[in-house]
Amino acid sequence: MLSGLKPTGHATLGNLLGALRFWAEDQHDADALFPIVDLHALTVDVDPDALRSLTLELTMVLMAVGLDPDVCTLFVQSHVPQHPRLTWLLECTASFGELRRMTQFKDKSAKGGEGEARAGLLTYPVLMAADILLYDVDRVPVGDDQRQHLELTRDLAMRFNHRYGDTFVVPEASIPKVGARIMDLQDPTGKMGKSHDSPQGTVYVLDDPKDIERKIKRAVTDTGGDVRYDVQAKPGVSNLLTILGAVTGTPVEDLAASYTQYGPLKADTAEAVVAYLRPVQDRYAALAADPAYVHTVLDKGAAKAEGMAADTYARAAAAMGLLPR
Numbered sequence: 001m002l003s004g005l006k007p008t009g010h011a012t013l014g015n016l017l018g019a020l021r022f023w024a025e026d027q028h029d030a031d032a033l034f035p036i037v038d039l040h041a042l043t044v045d046v047d048p049d050a051l052r053s054l055t056l057e058l059t060m061v062l063m064a065v066g067l068d069p070d071v072c073t074l075f076v077q078s079h080v081p082q083h084p085r086l087t088w089l090l091e092c093t094a095s096f097g098e099l100r101r102m103t104q105f106k107d108k109s110a111k112g113g114e115g116e117a118r119a120g121l122l123t124y125p126v127l128m129a130a131d132i133l134l135y136d137v138d139r140v141p142v143g144d145d146q147r148q149h150l151e152l153t154r155d156l157a158m159r160f161n162h163r164y165g166d167t168f169v170v171p172e173a174s175i176p177k178v179g180a181r182i183m184d185l186q187d188p189t190g191k192m193g194k195s196h197d198s199p200q201g202t203v204y205v206l207d208d209p210k211d212i213e214r215k216i217k218r219a220v221t222d223t224g225g226d227v228r229y230d231v232q233a234k235p236g237v238s239n240l241l242t243i244l245g246a247v248t249g250t251p252v253e254d255l256a257a258s259y260t261q262y263g264p265l266k267a268d269t270a271e272a273v274v275a276y277l278r279p280v281q282d283r284y285a286a287l288a289a290d291p292a293y294v295h296t297v298l299d300k301g302a303a304k305a306e307g308m309a310a311d312t313y314a315r316a317a318a319a320m321g322l323l324p325r
Contacts, residue, residue, distance in 0.1 A: 001029075001032050002034075002035070003141060003176075004034065004036070007038055007055045008046065009054070010054070011057075012204055013203040014191065014193070017182055021065060021066070022176070026141075027068065032073065034074050039084065039127060040124055040128070042120055043124050044121070055076060057206075059297070060294060063297070080305045082310060082312070086133065086316060087126050090129055098155070099126070102148060102152070103148055128146075128149050128153065129152060129156050133157055133169070133171075135312070136312060138172065140174065141173075141176030157169070164316075165319050168316070185220065188236045200215055209277075217270055222236045227262065238252075244268060244272055
């Protein structure tokens, strides 16, 4: 399996409860690769210093939440040169029309107009296809927002195989393990995201405990004083119950029955989240104090990934007629 994380923001409580904690389980069930997909971050304007810093930070967060570099392959995408090299071969297999029809390209380019959109925004689904096809991945866990991109990956693999001979494994989609869907504390109708658009509504994995407590206690609630789990009628309270349930392992319905006021629910949620994140933050601090070790892990991961990717790229290059060195 392969799952990547883009270093365009700090990891959030939503990332952890919705996905990252399950990656730590998945690494024991399959030959698992977890790239920090820094090349994907370049499709929009990004500060170079921030990109470098966030790449290291997210690497350490993944290790702190339980990814074991002795079990899985943890690496930075740009450290494996076969990613952009295979992307070019696949770009010469894809058509302009199918890339232009990608929903995310249409949505993102509509905001500033196609004249302002970077070419990488158009072609990054092909880079995503290369990320997958390089490692002979047969099953890819994808959510609904990435399903179209996986279909493109399958189409490109089958088209390439038809034109040039059997080269790529054609991956199948698999349903990812999905945890709690955590919403923004200030806008509980929207998902908690990594961007800085709502800093007071977002709990970051590395937030100071006092900031976590303040954000949760100031969370938007709903009209009426009753506590019940009803996402449509009471999204704010339901979000707090979801968070508390996820970090304590308690069903939300049982939690709702335990409260009659918002104040105690917020206080208990804040305390539970701080306790849940404490060991993660402690492990992160230990890693941050030993940057040489972190770089060694990434070097080891890149070497392992490149060993796998080089074989696949060589097959593809030879199939297309490129002269071997």
